[in-house]
Amino acid sequence: MLADVEKPEKMQSKAIISARDVSVYYGEKKALNGVNLDILENQITALIGPSGCGKSTFLRCLNRMNDTVEGCRVEGDIRLDGQDIYAPNVDEVLLRARVGMVFQKPNPFPKSIYDNVAYAPRIHGLARNKDELDDIVLSSLEKAGLLTEVRDRLHSTGTGLSGGQQQRLCIARALAVQPEIILMDEPCSALDPIATAKVEELIEELRENYTIVIVTHSMQQAARISQKTAFFHLGEIVEYGETEKLFTSPSDERTQGYITGRFG
Amino acid sequence: MTDMHSSSSRSLLRDEQTSPDLIRRHRSERLFRRLGLSAILVALTLLGILIFSIVSKGYSAFVYTTIDLEIHFDEKVIDPDGARDKSTLQSASYGSLLRDAMRAEFPEVKSRRDLRTLFSVLSKGAAHELREMVLENPDLIGTRQVVTLTANDDLDMLNKGFIKRDVPEEDRRVKDKEIAWFDHLKEKGAVATRFNSRFFTGGDSREPELAGIWGAIVGSFYTLLTTFLISFPIGVMSAIYLEEFAPKNKLTDLIEVNINNLAAVPSIVFGLLGLALFLNVAHLPRSAPVVGGLTLALMTLPTIIIAARASIRAVPDSIRNAALGLGASRQQMVFHHVLPLSMPGIMTGTIIGLSQALGETAPLLMIGMVAFIVDIPGGVTDPATVLPVQVFLWADSPERAFVEKTSGAIMVLLGFLVFMNAIAVVLRKKFERRW
Secondary structure (H helix, E strand, C coil): CCCCCCCCHCCCEEEEEEEEEEEEEEEEEEEEEEEEEEECCCCCCEECCCCCCCCCHHHHHHEEEEEEHEEEEEEEEEEEECEECCCCCCCHHHHHHHHEEECHHHHHHHHEEEHHHHHHHHHHHCCCCCHHHHHHHHHHHHHHHCHHHHHHHCEEEECCCHHHHHHHHHHHHHHCCCEEEEEEECCCCCHHHHHHHHHHHHHHCCCCCEEEEEEEECCHHHHHHCCCCEEECCCCCEEEEEEHHHHCCCCHHHHHHHHHHHCC | HHHHHHHHCCCCCCCCCHHHHHHHHHHHHHHHHHHHHHHHHHHHHHHHHHHHHHHHHHHHEEEEEEEEEEEEECHHHHCCCCCHHHHHHHHCCHHHHHHHHHHHHHHCCCHHHHHHHHHHCCCCCHHHHHHHHHHCHHCCCCCEEEEEECHHHHHHHHHHHCCCCCCCCHHHHCCHHHHHHHHHHHHHHCCEEECCHHHHCCCCCHHHHHHHHHHHHHHHHHHHHHHHHHHHHHHHHHHHHHHHHCCCCCHHHHHHHHHHCCCCCCCCHHHHHHHHHHHCCCCCCCCCHHHHHHHHHHHHHHHHHHHHHHHCCCCCCHHHHHHHHHHCCCHHHHHHHHHHHHHHHHHHHHHHHHHHHCCCCCHHHHHCCCCCCCCCCCCCCCCCCHHHHHHHHHHHCCCCHHHHHHHHHHHHHHHHHHHHHHHHHHHHHHCCCCC
């Protein structure tokens, strides 16, 4: 396939997710066509491409969020640490605890900041008592760089925060489950440039401990924060490789066309 | 920039732009506004007439006429043995005390017929009132007391001015003699108009002056309680299942269409269904709130399902995604997030459904809740009637005094309806949420 441009000698870390020949159908419509992709551990992988190219669809395959879409069918093989995540005995609840997700629009629950972050640890039974829960909430907010801003109003509502703060709250909420991988679906598209800069900074910090897959419309963002970039077009991966290489000397002329703004 | 301005300076003033098209547009807009305004005025006028006619007919139901009479609580009549035994006191002939008091008040009345008319100046409940007094305070026995007694409904009507004195005697329910006695009592200052607490605390009665709506209120309460307990959980569960779990296919489409159709089925049909199902098949007790409640629950279910589905649908998918993305199961997503957020809307729909049920008469006629019931129901299986049926029963009664009772009961019913709808509005306002 076109996508397999990965060179073995450049693999400095192991692939935590490997997708092989993944196709997705929405009813009759084929949204993804035989995608192969390896996501490397502790790296930021950016998925770019024009609207409707299937990058969000692919992202949502990685934690089986597509299961919630009526009429959606996934074919192919996606493995997380070697386990087939679409195997019949896989519990998508356990999967989503390992593969967290942050959405395009900040979507905090209309509850307090504390309860937003504490929700997932509660349902997964991660804290044995109140103190442990407090620790998880505070450390998650800390990791999301939000703690200093909200320390004195943990019990006021999460929807009262600014857009950027809300998005960082959503990231903190995802971190509280202690996932290994965080999927981000255009996390900055609803934010202003300053909030975007903060979220980007946060994403780069999170890379140390987490593997991040981010869908973005902004090529600058992909270039700024990611180590690997995959360019999607019409449901296929056109090119996948080191971000630097993909943006400076793309090997496919469609990639060239997209990153120079000739289409998309 | 400058030549853009100078090139055209088309006037924006209305009088300079008198194109027929513009004039027509303005005219049609004015006309439409006036039509809208007059439609609202008509609606308000009709509402005003309705409220005025009910209040003007019904306000007098909240007061009643009393007559003060000196009664000799004769020990020989009440308690000849002097044992103050409760059953003796209960069964004593208090009517004769009343008759003696009336005879003493009007010594000139002699003929049997006139005496019978004279005794009917007081309500049939007056003897009962005396008994209550004695049972409460046996020390009254042997004393002479001026006590306040309920007047007969005809004299009540006369006192309130609903029976006109200028009508010829043969067309009048209250005869000249009675008017004379009444005026005599009135001159003495024995006649008074008081707040009718019995109207709010008593059960139904054949005597209008003794009839109250508490029995109907309690009956309505038990009926609505049954309706709520049956239709709320079933309705909400159906809505959740249809919205969040059911696959979208031909079958669920058919179910959806039928639920909407069910909401439009005339209530009498539900009454017949209730009759066939709950009385003839299940042999539940007749005239009981449990059957009325079940029947009304059939009717309320579609309303609740539709309202609940709408408010569940109004919860944005971003909340569902957020919960699922954190590893919540579908059920956790629904019960932790979707349901709490849609609850105000569901409650509003439920209250509106229940207030429809509160005002419903026809299906209850079919299951026998139209019976004349004096006792206040003590549970969901006791025979009972409900407020709108009470209105129907009283409106059907021939006595003039039931006219005001009917309007009074309507006012109470409307009061409850307004109260329930106000709760719905408050809930909606309080929990209104912007996403």
